[in-house]
Amino acid sequence: MSDWLLNYRAMVGRAYPRILGPWREPSWVLFDIFLPLLGIAAFIFYYRSMGAPEVFTGFVVLGGAMTAFWINVLWSMAAQFYWEKETGNLQLYMLAPMSRMAVLAGMAVGGMFFTSVRAVSTFVLGFLIFNVQIQVTEPLALMAVFLVTLIAIYGMGMMFASLYLVWGRGAMNFSTLMQEPIYLVSGFYFPVRQLGFWVAAAGSIIPITLGLDAMRQLMFAGSDVFAFLTWQFELVVMVGLAAFFLLLARFSLSYMENLAKRDGRLTLRWQ
Amino acid sequence: MREQFRTLKYAAWLGWQIESNWTKPWLFIVYSIAKPISATLILVLMYLVILSSSLTRPDIFAFMFIGNAFYMYVAQVLFGIVMVIHEDREHYQTLKLIYIAPISFYVYILGRAVPKIVITTIAILITLAFGVFVLGLDINFATVNWALLALAMIVGLMCICMIGVALAGVSFLTAKHGMGINEGIAGMFYLFCGVVFPITVLPQWGQAVGLGIPITYWLEIVRRAVLSGSGVENIGGLQSYSETEIFLFLLISCALFFAISLAIFRYADRLARKKGKLDMTTSY
Numbered sequence: 356m357s358d359w360l361l362n363y364r365a366m367v368g369r370a371y372p373r374i375l376g377p378w379r380e381p382s383w384v385l386f387d388i389f390l391p392l393l394g395i396a397a398f399i400f401y402y403r404s405m406g407a408p409e410v411f412t413g414f415v416v417l418g419g420a421m422t423a424f425w426i427n428v429l430w431s432m433a434a435q436f437y438w439e440k441e442t443g444n445l446q447l448y449m450l451a452p453m454s455r456m457a458v459l460a461g462m463a464v465g466g467m468f469f470t471s472v473r474a475v476s477t478f479v480l481g482f483l484i485f486n487v488q489i490q491v492t493e494p495l496a497l498m499a500v501f502l503v504t505l506i507a508i509y510g511m512g513m514m515f516a517s518l519y520l521v522w523g524r525g526a527m528n529f530s531t532l533m534q535e536p537i538y539l540v541s542g543f544y545f546p547v548r549q550l551g552f553w554v555a556a557a558g559s560i561i562p563i564t565l566g567l568d569a570m571r572q573l574m575f576a577g578s579d580v581f582a583f584l585t586w587q588f589e590l591v592v593m594v595g596l597a598a599f600f601l602l603l604a605r606f607s608l609s610y611m612e613n614l615a616k617r618d619g620r621l622t623l624r625w626q
Numbered sequence: 627m628r629e630q631f632r633t634l635k636y637a638a639w640l641g642w643q644i645e646s647n648w649t650k651p652w653l654f655i656v657y658s659i660a661k662p663i664s665a666t667l668i669l670v671l672m673y674l675v676i677l678s679s680s681l682t683r684p685d686i687f688a689f690m691f692i693g694n695a696f697y698m699y700v701a702q703v704l705f706g707i708v709m710v711i712h713e714d715r716e717h718y719q720t721l722k723l724i725y726i727a728p729i730s731f732y733v734y735i736l737g738r739a740v741p742k743i744v745i746t747t748i749a750i751l752i753t754l755a756f757g758v759f760v761l762g763l764d765i766n767f768a769t770v771n772w773a774l775l776a777l778a779m780i781v782g783l784m785c786i787c788m789i790g791v792a793l794a795g796v797s798f799l800t801a802k803h804g805m806g807i808n809e810g811i812a813g814m815f816y817l818f819c820g821v822v823f824p825i826t827v828l829p830q831w832g833q834a835v836g837l838g839i840p841i842t843y844w845l846e847i848v849r850r851a852v853l854s855g856s857g858v859e860n861i862g863g864l865q866s867y868s869e870t871e872i873f874l875f876l877l878i879s880c881a882l883f884f885a886i887s888l889a890i891f892r893y894a895d896r897l898a899r900k901k902g903k904l905d906m907t908t909s910y
Contacts, residue, residue, distance in 0.1 A: 382806075383806070386806035386809075386810070390806060390809045390810050390813055393809075393810070393813030393814055393816065393817050394813050394816065394817075396817050397813070397816045397821070397822065397823075398672070400817070400823050400827045400828060401669070401672065401690070401822045401823045402672065402676065403823075403827060404686070404823035404824060404827045405673065405676045405677055405683075405686065406676070407675075407676045411675075411676070441717070525648050525649055528648065528649070528657050531657075531661065532657050532660055532661060534661070535660075535661050535662075535664040535665040535668065536660055536661065536664040538664070538665075538668055539664040539665075539667050539668050539671070542671075543668075544668055544672055545668070545671050545672045545675045546675060549671055549674065549675045550671070581675075
């Protein structure tokens with residue numbers, strides 16, 4: 356069997372439980388769809404209590420829907436090797452002849468699929484409940500921005516995954532730390548330009564920062580005044596970031612795997 | 627009583643070790659404060675993008691800031707207590723060993739909550755200091771009603787722990803729903819209890835839900851104690867009630883939640899033993 360075919364099959368095999376697994380416990384799907392709406396609703400009422408323009412309702416619904424992807428990247432991509440180590444599966448991955456990148460790609464594809472269900476459901480429900488006004492004039496551009504954002508953040512997740520090969524409980528704490536601070540610097544619930552140019556520029560190393568800003572411009576009329584950069588420029592930067600993170604993930608994974616093997620951390624649990 | 631105190635002490639020590647000994651102390655401190663301060667700054671930025679400066683509506687700003695700061699107890703302590711069951715049963719697989727030890731499991735769970743309360747208290751103090759010294763939050767320490775604040779904190783923290791224990795009981799019976807339960811309850815409280823906006827912004831049915839949860843009264847009392855004399859009592863939607871009346875509502879609703887919490891925990895405990903769920907592992 357060629358390497359390409361082997362890696363393709365490994366990718367499909369790893370994506371399979373991600374796509375089908377959640378549907379075997381329907382309550383998870385309900386939790387995933389309805390729970391984010393509580394936080395989104397709270398932020399919408401917060402904006403409304405201050406008399407914010409209606410476009411901010413859309414910003415919150417979009418940001419809330421996109422948190423699903425970021426959470427998936429952190430806990431089900433980056434931290435996955437830590438979970439696999441804890442459950443004893445990681446050593447089996449290492450014994451198998453396929454590329455580790457194929458396993459991560461499978462996780463990413465499966466994760467993107469299932470998380471899209473959560474994100475789209477959240478967005479549609481938010482759209483209906485809070486009467487969000489959307490005006491998409493360039494649907495292809497919006498689709499391109501969305502896909503490139505996903506590829507870039509999942510590439511970043513693959514890179515983080517390598518760190519989790521050597522980390523113990525610090526991994527969980529790191530994932531926890533990467534939630535609210537990233538929601539802040541990426542402007543999940545407010546226009547990122549509010550942070551000032553240089554902070555927003557620094558925050559743009561996390562691709563979802565630019566992705567959110569570009570999607571807002573392409574979805575909500577009158578949001579241009581809150582834009583950080585033009586969506587065209589943001590798209591080009593995100594393509595670069597996606598390529599950069601995927602390449603970095605490949606090198607980082609190889610380096611960290613060797614480090615973990617040398618230090619005997621691949622099978623170390625409860626540390 | 628001495629035995630119970632001993633259990634509480636060692637459970638707290640164990641909780642502290644699990645929380646903190648995975649890294650160096652300075653890194654642990656950074657991790658402990660970065661998350662809550664970021665969560666607060668998100669709200670501050672949302673406020674600033676609409677109202678430009680914290681001085682535009684200092685009453686609204688103070689209402690949001692204090693509510694969000696003290697809500698950290700709900701998010702962190704509640705989450706911590708529920709995760710004790712998950713961690714001990716699934717991750718460290720020590721739940722059954724603790725169960726057969728001659729201690730009260732109820733007290734053990736409360737003991738595990740103590741480090742969470744300590745860490746959260748530090749995070750809240752840092753957040754408040756940041757609010758006062760950097761963002762211009764107007765707290766006059768001379769007019770703070772310290773006695774009311776202390777009473778509210780004791781009752782409020784007990785109430786949060788009780789809700790946490792009830793949810794821990796529910797966690798006995800569920801496999802992979804711990805995070806969902808946490809997210810759901812914390813989200814519900816955040817939405818309905820007037821944490822960052824007055825409950826009057828909610829529709830009528832939402833206000834009714836909020837008035838049935840003790841956290842609503844607790845946050846109102848805390849705000850009135852910390853911002854005493856600032857007129858904050860006119861914002862939250864409970865302006866027709868005095869501090870004493872709200873404190874009474876808090877006490878009654880806490881007593882009710884305490885009874886419900888005990889009943890849920892005991893029922894779940896018995897059912898979990900009967901169904902053999904105390905040593906269940908689901909690779910999660």
